[in-house]
Amino acid sequence: MIIQQVKNEFKKTITLPQIILWSILILLFPIIKYIQIIDDYVFYRQLDVFLRVNSDFVPLLFPLLMILVYAINFIGEQKNNYLTYVSPRIPLDKYFYSKLIVNGCLSFTVAFLMVFIPFIFIMYIEPLLNITQLENPNGNPVPVTTFEQLLVAGTLTYGVSYSLWVGLNGMFYASFGLILLMLSNKPLMSLSFPFIYYLVLDFITQMFGADRFSPSATLFPFTISQQPLWTVLIPFSLLLTINLVLFILVRKKVNDSYE
Amino acid sequence: MNSFQYRLKMSIEEGSPVKWFAIGIILYMYGYFLRLDLFALSNMENARMNVWDFILSFISDVHLILYFITPVLLLFSLKNIQGEFNYFLLTRLGSYHKWIIFTLYKFMRQQLLIVTLFFAVTLLLIISIPIENKWSEFSRITEGLSLNLPANILSSYIGHPMIALLLHIILFFMTFISVHLLLAIIFLVTQKISYSIITAVLFWLLGIISFNWFPLDLSLLVLPNYMSYFHGVNSFGNTWVPFLIESIVIIFLLLLSTIFDKKIKIKLDINLKYIIYSVLVLLCLFSGFQRSSFHSIEYGFISIFFGTSTEETTFLSILTYIVIYYGFTYLMQLFLNNEINNLGYYKISRYNSINEWIIKIFQKVMISIVILLIGLFIFTLVLALFLGQGASDSSIDTIPVMELLYHFFINGYLQIVFYVLLSFIIAWKTKEMLYGFIVLAFLLIFLIPGLNPYQIFPLGLNSMGYLLDDISPYKISAILILYIIAEIMVLYNLLNKKDFN
Numbered sequence: 001m002i003i004q005q006v007k008n009e010f011k012k013t014i015t016l017p018q019i020i021l022w023s024i025l026i027l028l029f030p031i032i033k034y035i036q037i038i039d040d041y042v043f044y045r046q047l048d049v050f051l052r053v054n055s056d057f058v059p060l061l062f063p064l065l066m067i068l069v070y071a072i073n074f075i076g077e078q079k080n081n082y083l084t085y086v087s088p089r090i091p092l093d094k095y096f097y098s099k100l101i102v103n104g105c106l107s108f109t110v111a112f113l114m115v116f117i118p119f120i121f122i123m124y125i126e127p128l129l130n131i132t133q134l135e136n137p138n139g140n141p142v143p144v145t146t147f148e149q150l151l152v153a154g155t156l157t158y159g160v161s162y163s164l165w166v167g168l169n170g171m172f173y174a175s176f177g178l179i180l181l182m183l184s185n186k187p188l189m190s191l192s193f194p195f196i197y198y199l200v201l202d203f204i205t206q207m208f209g210a211d212r213f214s215p216s217a218t219l220f221p222f223t224i225s226q227q228p229l230w231t232v233l234i235p236f237s238l239l240l241t242i243n244l245v246l247f248i249l250v251r252k253k254v255n256d257s258y259e
Numbered sequence: 260m261n262s263f264q265y266r267l268k269m270s271i272e273e274g275s276p277v278k279w280f281a282i283g284i285i286l287y288m289y290g291y292f293l294r295l296d297l298f299a300l301s302n303m304e305n306a307r308m309n310v311w312d313f314i315l316s317f318i319s320d321v322h323l324i325l326y327f328i329t330p331v332l333l334l335f336s337l338k339n340i341q342g343e344f345n346y347f348l349l350t351r352l353g354s355y356h357k358w359i360i361f362t363l364y365k366f367m368r369q370q371l372l373i374v375t376l377f378f379a380v381t382l383l384l385i386i387s388i389p390i391e392n393k394w395s396e397f398s399r400i401t402e403g404l405s406l407n408l409p410a411n412i413l414s415s416y417i418g419h420p421m422i423a424l425l426l427h428i429i430l431f432f433m434t435f436i437s438v439h440l441l442l443a444i445i446f447l448v449t450q451k452i453s454y455s456i457i458t459a460v461l462f463w464l465l466g467i468i469s470f471n472w473f474p475l476d477l478s479l480l481v482l483p484n485y486m487s488y489f490h491g492v493n494s495f496g497n498t499w500v501p502f503l504i505e506s507i508v509i510i511f512l513l514l515l516s517t518i519f520d521k522k523i524k525i526k527l528d529i530n531l532k533y534i535i536y537s538v539l540v541l542l543c544l545f546s547g548f549q550r551s552s553f554h555s556i557e558y559g560f561i562s563i564f565f566g567t568s569t570e571e572t573t574f575l576s577i578l579t580y581i582v583i584y585y586g587f588t589y590l591m592q593l594f595l596n597n598e599i600n601n602l603g604y605y606k607i608s609r610y611n612s613i614n615e616w617i618i619k620i621f622q623k624v625m626i627s628i629v630i631l632l633i634g635l636f637i638f639t640l641v642l643a644l645f646l647g648q649g650a651s652d653s654s655i656d657t658i659p660v661m662e663l664l665y666h667f668f669i670n671g672y673l674q675i676v677f678y679v680l681l682s683f684i685i686a687w688k689t690k691e692m693l694y695g696f697i698v699l700a701f702l703l704i705f706l707i708p709g710l711n712p713y714q715i716f717p718l719g720l721n722s723m724g725y726l727l728d729d730i731s732p733y734k735i736s737a738i739l740i741l742y743i744i745a746e747i748m749v750l751y752n753l754l755n756k757k758d759f760n
Contacts, residue, residue: 029704036709056707060577064700075691188596188692192589195700200539203578207546223574 005098025065029057030118044137050122051222059220063173063194069107071178075187093254103178104171111170116163146221172239179246286380290317301397309395310388311420315409319427319487333459335369336439341452355519359443366439409489416498427488433505434485440512536586543579559643566722567706577706588678596692613754628675666732673739674721680746717742
């Protein structure tokens with residue numbers, strides 16, 4: 001039943017306007033950033049271009065972009081009493097779970113592509129077009145970032161696993177907002193909360209000089225020097241715990257609403 | 260009251276022997292190692308120590324007090340406050356003030372027990388330490404020691420060790436009395452023990468943080484200065500400042516505790532979101548001053564509210580800008596959201612026209628913006644007085660103070676008005692404040708330098724960074740005012756649109 005519902009949900013969601021919205025989400029900021037940096041900066045490695053493209057915009061707005069993928073559509077259903085008419089047709093818990101699954105899949109895909117498409121373009125297509133000129137470091141220090149430990153396994157492996165990492169985080173930020181919305185019925189509070197959480201945590205870690213544990217630097221490591229890989233797991237595990245707790249709460253709420 | 264609570268209450272009142280015994284054992288073990296350390300030190304210095312050295316170092320040991328005694332006493336204080344609050348007792352005592360004093364006495368008795376326990380343990384530990392009635396040879400050594408030893412510091416200020424001990428105990432009592440008063444008052448104001456618990460935890464954390472990391476300029480805020488006499492003497496450089504400050508605090512709190520009885524029951528609606536916002540803003544101010552490395556007030560001001568500029572900025576200063584100004588806008592959004600969605604229809608029907616309603620609401624917003632700016636200004640000044648040195652920095656001299664103030668107040672005001680109006684327009688159009696939030700958040704990208712040529716986008720224009728770029732604040736005001744006028748026109752059209760012709 002739940003599989004059927006997930007299929008329905010996908011069918012309902014994947015429409016042309018949505019696909020256009022997703023492509024805008026994926027491509028807009030990398031393109032702006034790319035145009036902005038292409039003439040102004042000096043690059044030593046092709047990878048630097050990719051890292052630069054991922055700086056500034058996407059790190060600043062990441063959780064918000066993830067909310068826009070799918071979770072925001074749920075407001076309408078909740079507000080217009082749609083859910084009341086859902087429950088005669090399908091158990092509400094199945095309905096909620098299928099929403100969460102679809103939300104997870106879509107936000108994962110969008111976050112993944114948001115990094116992976118620029119990666120493929122910059123690492124494989126752009127050198128053929130010869131747009132950026134790489135320069136010789138001449139003894140200048142070349143900045144090395146976290147996750148480059150994976151480069152030894154090959155460039156593509158690095159790209160795929162880094163994109164997977166961003167996708168996973170994006171998925172959890174999106175679920176964070178959606179579950180909160182399911183719990184509280186307050187769109188402003190619940191959907192803005194992941195973003196506020198992200199910014200505040202960033203702010204606090206920056207202020208106490210623990211940049212390497214800040215959510216944005218563990219996702220988009222351009223701003224800080226290379227850190228051991230385990231550091232990225234700390235904000236992630238915090239996010240994971242929050243998601244688990246919220247999921248347990250929403251499960252309880254949905255089950256209770258039957259009695 | 261169920262039996263468990265009753266037993267809990269009794270055990271605190273009577274003081275179950277097991278608990279005191281456990282505390283005693285911990286004290287004994289700590290004291291034992293301290294004694295060994297002292298012996299080793301005095302052997303190394305080749306100077307005889309006496310019993311006062313040990314007593315003073317043991318009783319005013321900062322680590323012991325901060326990490327062990329403070330949590331224990333805070334726990335006692337909280338349990339007293341919660342356990343003793345019932346309306347029978349209040350009726351019997353007659354007033355809130357008397358209730359506070361009543362719990363204070365209970366708390367002081369427990370404090371006295373702890374001090375007694377200290378002395379009992381001390382008696383066990385001073386066996387075989389020479390007893391004298393004056394400062395020892397060892398305590399006369401003031402230089403070259405690796406540790407700050409209480410006796411060695413106090414001996415150069417105070418004539419007799421007995422007086423030093425007495426002063427320490429009095430200060431210790433005073434500090435925890437003021438803490439208890441504070442917790443009790445918070446409990447009475449909010450009627451919830453959780454706020455007192457949060458305060459207690461924050462107090463303890465501040466104690467630890469201030470002990471470990473605060474610089475010497477911040478002596479006033481370093482809590483161990485008030486918990487341990489020698490520490491206070493050492494950092495203030497005199498014997499009376501800790502007492503003076505503690506007395507002021509206690510008198511202030513006692514006065515505050517009488518307010519509850521003036522028939523005006525203040526029921527403060529303290530909201531968690533405002534507390535979080537204020538804590539974050541305070542953090543901003545602190546870190547800003549830290550970054551400005553205490554040059555001058557103007558310099559601190561600019562570095563805190565730096566925000567963005569045409570050429571460069573740091574991620575932290577953008578974040579600070581977001582926390583202060585966007586955080587406030589978010590609070591306003593929550594308020595407006597409530598007005599639009601929950602109260603809107605009922606409230607609007609009370610007024611003659613929708614314009615009247617909107618003016619009423621925006622009056623509140625305007626006033627809170629003024630309060631925010633003045634509050635930020637005053638807090639920054641107070642912090643500057645504590646941290647700054649007042650010396651002017653040469654690179655800032657080119658900016659007149661008047662221009663700085665104009666930029667901070669007028670442009671800050673206009674900028675926040677712009678944010679709030681924009682999110683209100685979007686919220687009114689879509690009937691959902693979230694979209695207003697999202698649009699504002701997306702506009703954040705204009706804070707990143709290089710995307711805002713000639714400041715045509717009214718985002719982050721009140722950041723101090725623009726002043727350093729020699730951009731006239733009056734030009735910025737003009738831009739913001741133009742945008743606000745446009746917004747007001749849009750809003751007027753939206754609100755007065757005829758649904759039917």
